[in-house]
Amino acid sequence: MAEPVDPAQPPHPADVADLVVEGCTVLAHDPDGTIRFLEDHTVVVRDGAVADVTPAARASDLPARERIDARGQLAMPGLINCHTHTPMTALRGIAEDMPVEEWFNDWIWPIESNLTEEVVELGALLACAEMIRGGVTAFADHYFAMDRVADAVVRSGLRAALGWTYFSGQGSEGRERSLDFALRRAxxxxxxxxxxxxxxxxxxxxDADLAATAELAREHGLPVHIHAAENRAQTDGSLERHGRTPVETLHRTGLLDVDLLVAHGTGLVGSDFEVLGRATGxxxxxxxxxxxxxxxxxxTPIRALRSLGIPVGLATDGAASNNTLDVWESMTLTALVQKSAEKDPRWLTARQALDHxxxxxxxxxxxxxxxxxLTPGRRADLILVDLTGPHVRPLHDVAAALVFSARSADVxxxxVDxxxxxxxxxxxTLDVDAVATELAQRLPKLTDRAHGRRIQDYDVGR
Known part of the structure; x- marks a missing residue:
């Protein structure tokens, strides 16, 4: 027979939650992917993971080390920035209103030849602060000196999938550095x-370096993050020079047979979808x-990619091209641009945008x-969004309010964890003023282009 519980005794540590977020509306995913909104619920966190999502009344007496009164707020999974270059916050607004080849060749790649590890870390810290304020809990970064970006992740508390960028012009050293980083910092x-x-x-x-990358990915169980078919000019240049599209190059070199994150894809053409449909990664x-x-x-042709079962995530790219790292803005624009591109107001719906x-x-x-x-067992990466502002009320449709009315400042x-x-x-976790002040002191040397160097040439005809 079980011993009676003495209410005077303190609860066992295993019964004490680390964090309780109570009284909120919760964005929940059913097993079939359907999104629902659960009113007056509580999210219980233990050991950095979601332990339970339950009606608030059931958890009102649950002991916890920390409680957040979230009445009038919505709890949802943190946003994920699926492709960015965080250190490029240092170049925000420096090259505007010009074609991409001019942007790269005359501005970005000459300036990046001045990069120091200190600038990389400061830019990444500033980016982390911006993303935390915008409700981003994780990001995928693709840049140089990634040890310093990893240090910024440690300091900020965010989650990140990091890859050290390389070009063939660096020889085998660039690929080896990328692998070394991936193995050391995982x-x-x-x-x-x-x-x-x-x-x-x-x-x-x-192609030889791409094929070697695919082989390393298979050998070490690593995913690959790459830009491909970024625009139609790249696809046309590849067809003219090589007789195949960039996606066909990914297939030819084995990259479609490993786990692969492709940035942009606005230059995909009809034959690419057949190739992507045969991918085994x-x-x-x-x-x-x-x-x-x-x-x-x-x-990005999201509808065609989804018809193949290929997921499409939201991204900002770097702040040098996008100006912000606001994934909330990306969600709104994705829904609107897709409706326009497809000439169909029924695509992408607000709930579909939230799923992306x-x-x-x-x-x-x-x-x-x-x-x-926000499913029990997953990491407790969540954000609380204010639903009381005049720009979201009255609240007829929560999904529509989140996608078309709410803003990152409502977070x-x-x-995270x-x-x-x-x-x-x-x-x-971060002091924005201190980071921005230190970065500003280094900008004159960073932005000097008088040396005439570039880290690479933008030439899609190669």
Whole structure:
């Protein structure tokens, strides 16, 4: 016979939650992927994971080390930025209103030849602060000096999938550096850091190096993050020069047979979908609609990719092209641009946009079993959104309010692995003013282009 419980005794540590977020509306995913909104619920967090999502009345007496009163707020999975270059916050707004080849050749790649590791880390820290404030809990980064970006992730408390970019012009050293980083830093930050191999693109990385990358990915169980078919000019240049599209190059070199994150894909053509349909790896695309619009590109053909079962996650690209790292803005633009491109107001719906922002973004970045849904067992990466502002009321349709009315400034609290990184709009892990001041001191040397060097040439005809 069980001993009676003495109410005077303190609860056993196993019964004490680390964090209880109570009284909120919760964005929940059913097993079939249907999105529902559960009113007056509580999210219980233990050991950095979601332990339970339950009606608030059932958890009112649950002992917890920390409680958040979230009445009037919505709890949802943290947003995931599926493709960015965080250190490029240092170049925000430096090259505007010009074609992409001029942007790269005359501005970005000459300036990046001045990069120092200190600038990389400061830019990444500033980016992390911006993303935390915008409700982003994880991001996939593709850049240089990635040890310093990883250090910024550790310091900020965010989750990240990181890859060290390389070009064929660096010889085998670039690929070896990318692999070394991926093997050394995987699992850092208490498991919040995962790693990828990161060849830049088919127009800057030779077929032999892409094939070697695919072989390394298979050997070490690593995913690959690459730009491909970014725009139609790249596809046309590849067809003219090689007689095949960039996607066909990915197939030819074996990259479609490993886990692969492809950035942009606005230059996909009809034959590409047949090739993608035969892929044996887990393929995902990242769409960054604001940057696509700024460069005058087409849009990522999400409807065609989804018909193949390929997930499409939301991204911002770097702040040098997108100006912000606001995934909330990317979600709104994705829905609107897709409706326009398809000439169909029934596509993409608000609920579909939320699915891309949560579950599909987690799948694209390799976090599908850890993030993307407030489901027991997944990591407690969640945000609290204020639903009381005049721009979202009256609240006839919560999904529509989130996608078309709410803004990143409505995010009040950001939590990763059960740790509160921002509460009531106050950052708890980073000092923005200190980072921005130190970065500003280094900008004159960074932005000097008088030397005439470039880290690479943008030539899609190669």
């Amino acid at each position: 699992g850092d930050a208490d498991g919040r850091i995962t790693t990828m191999l990161a060849p830049h693109a088919p127009y800057t990385v030779e 887990r393929i995902g695309f990242a769409t960054a609609p604001k940057g696509h619009l700024k460069f005058g590109w087409d849009t 922002a949560t579950v599909q973004s987690a799948q694209v970045t390799g976090l599908g079993e850890r993030a993307g849904a 009040l609290t950001t939590i 059960g740790r509160v990184l921002m509460r009531d709009r106050r950052l708890l």
